Amino acid sequence: MVYIIEVDGFKYYACSICGLIYESEETASKCEEFCKNNPGKCNIEIAKESIGYIEQAEGGSFTLKFKVLSRGEKIRPVYKICKHRFNIYTAC
Numbered sequence: 001m002v003y004i005i006e007v008d009g010f011k012y013y014a015c016s017i018c019g020l021i022y023e024s025e026e027t028a029s030k031c032e033e034f035c036k037n038n039p040g041k042c043n044i045e046i047a048k049e050s051i052g053y054i055e056q057a058e059g060g061s062f063t064l065k066f067k068v069l070s071r072g073e074k075i076r077p078v079y080k081i082c083k084h085r086f087n088i089y090t091a092c
Contacts, residue, residue, distance in 0.1 A: 002028045003054070005064065012051070019054040020047060021064065 002025060003014040013028035014021045017035035022028040027049050034043045052066035 002032055005054075007064065014054050018042065019056070020050040021052040021054065021066070022050055 001016060003016050004025075005012040005014055005021065012021050012023060013025040015028050015031040015035055017032055020028075020031055022031065027046065031043070031046045031050075034041075034046060050067070052064060055063045055065055057063070
């Protein structure tokens with residue numbers, strides 16, 4: 001089931017298998033379906049739409065990493081766990 005990520009009032013969606021983050025729930029669902037049917041592989045067309053990924057530490061904590069353009073311009077805010085609270089959950 002797709003993860004829903006809430007950060008500072010914004011909702012993002014992530015594949016619960018590979019951890020890629022998307023702006024739309026539909027795209028995250030497509031990613032998750034591909035991951036289920038093709039373990040260890042990525043669909044480049046779907047992955048191109050990702051805006052970041054979830055990184056899980058050994059202790060169970062999460063860090064959100066968002067993409068940044070090569071010129072240093074942010075396409076999405078970069079959240080540091082020490083400065084922002086975020087929630088990750090699945091829809092019922």
